[in-house]
Amino acid sequence: MEVVNKYVSLKHHVDGHPSESDFELATTPLQPAPGSGEVIVKNLFLSIDPYQLNRMKRYSSSHTAITAASKIEPGQARVAIDAYGVGKVVASGRAELEEGDVVAGLLGWEQYTVVRPGTVLMKVDAKDLPISYYASVLGEYSLHLHQIKEHKKDGPNLMTTATGPSGLTAFAGFYDVCKPKKGEKVFVSAASGSVGSLVGQYAKLSGCYVVGCAGSKQKVDLLKRKLGFDDAFNYKEEADLKSALRRYFPEGIDIYFDNVGAAMLEAAVANMNSFGRVAVCGAISEYTNAGKRAAPDLMDVIYKRITLRGFLALDYLHLHEQFSAATSDHLRHGRMISLEDVSVGIESVPTAFVGLFRGDNVGKKLVRVGELEGAEL
Amino acid sequence: MEVVNKYVSLKHHVDGHPSESDFELATTPLQPAPGSGEVIVKNLFLSIDPYQLNRMKRYSSSHTAITAASKIEPGQARVAIDAYGVGKVVASGRAELEEGDVVAGLLGWEQYTVVRPGTVLMKVDAKDLPISYYASVLGEYSLHLHQIKEHKKDGPNLMTTATGPSGLTAFAGFYDVCKPKKGEKVFVSAASGSVGSLVGQYAKLSGCYVVGCAGSKQKVDLLKRKLGFDDAFNYKEEADLKSALRRYFPEGIDIYFDNVGAAMLEAAVANMNSFGRVAVCGAISEYTNAGKRAAPDLMDVIYKRITLRGFLALDYLHLHEQFSAATSDHLRHGRMISLEDVSVGIESVPTAFVGLFRGDNVGKKLVRVGELEGAEL
Structure with missing residues (x-):
């Protein structure tokens, strides 16, 4: 029995803001008879992440080194854009996986993905937590570095793996990069986003004072009422970010978890305490x-001895187990909440992605493209 | 016997580039009869440092916290600008010091300084190295934090102590902040300056590949021929700093020791390797x-996981002994050179200072204002 696979591909490089017209929906017939080592996955939840935009740009030579391996060439290959997700095995050419298994890994913006040998798929045991969590907060780095190298011959695919799993990103970034101490003052930007919403909750669980910023009243209320932030503000209502932060942090900022860059980073540095970490x-x-x-x-930066450090969750695979155990436990016991913003249907992927840059999403953006027991969507 | 003390004070706040007319030379009679605990020092070598400019500015409220304690208020107190230096005790109200002792510490841009109780003066044993070294490469943080607090009631005097001793700054910045590994590629800006010239030499002694930039052919030659840099270039001759650095570092930069900021920092970050440190x-x-x-x-910064870290030698007093022993040994055995650029006479202080911002100095800028056995200058 042949199925028809609907997928999203890139029509042309993106400059500036992406728009729906940058993408194309197409269909291709698919034989659910996997080749040697292949696995055919019916996708359930697809992860929609801002970093994908960086793969869609036309890069200048200076960027080649970090993006060459993972940039998306429109037209060159009429295939779905690869992306993290959760799905159900419908046919397996691997001994360790069988039909009906729920798996997480690098899938694609499509209804079905043919997963090639060498690409790791993690079996998900979703008994006591929603399946969607495994495409969002509990997402795993299924591609270890040497496997990425096999998967793409030209080197590790940094872009693809850069920011997929928001949970490990938040956990490693907050605990290892920021090294929080109880009572410290923490500022989180894009605080209702996939990573920010988790960082704020980790910070509260660590006994810190936490203020977040977001782009709407609804989000600000959510931060304060649902996620337990000590305070929050709408950055769009602040004419002067520097003085806004002075108001929210009269004693200064010790840790800034930066998801946005630009003027907010400048304002945070201006308000940081000595030995502050970004x-x-x-x-x-x-x-x-x-x-x-x-x-x-x-x-x-000099007089206050501030450290600014870029990081990728990729470098913290060794923390995954610790992260996963602690976070699952927090989620099960209601000490943490996973904020998810789910659209339905493969056709909604372009809008879901474009919306990330308009601040449409509240929490981790997912698209549900199939039901566990039922049709593709 | 009364002497006349010539000193340099600030006429008004400095905006932008300083000029000689911002300063005033004045004289005041001085009784070499110290009060209780006071020491009268005849100054020999005065340190001329760029950070002093930051103390001379008119600050906006956002800067108050870090500069309030040390800013220089023109007119308010008609006294010399305090500065690091080396001098000879001419009268002592302290038991541990006697006439003729050579001391280093916080003195002033003047011929004689009355050192108050609570200000540390370190005895210098300058038998086998030139006295000037104790005002430049081997300068000590004579003011420990708690003593600074006593000295100025309103908190630690960060500005004053920020960057005085170039040796400890170079040593701590290179070894602790940059954490060099043998074979790594190191870029140093303002490489013929007081700190840069030492960083480059430490990097060579650590088995690194070192390229420096400076602002004249004379300085570039000196870096390559005298200080042992692997390569060097004149940044004023490069229209595009990014491509210049790509030429000098075809394999990328692992460590950037930044003394200049602005466009050079941007170009260095663009050329850094993964896990690079600034x-x-x-x-x-x-x-x-x-x-x-x-x-x-x-x-x-994100994809290459770059760390940028501001620092002050102030935080590395615990490394002073290690620094001092290692560096004195390198200097004695000719493995390192102390580059000094010495002007003569208290009248030359304003020009010496203003020249720092024109790139006039080659190495550590000092002004000699007195002879060990002889007159003030």
């Missing part, structure tokens, strides 16, 4: 506008 | 122009 996790406001760059005052 | 030591090109700020690409 985890540079993302720069979403710079992704769509290369000219809008953060220029923090180096006088502050 | 020691943010100074930002001389930003000190005179607050609008000229470095805006490194955060995409590079």
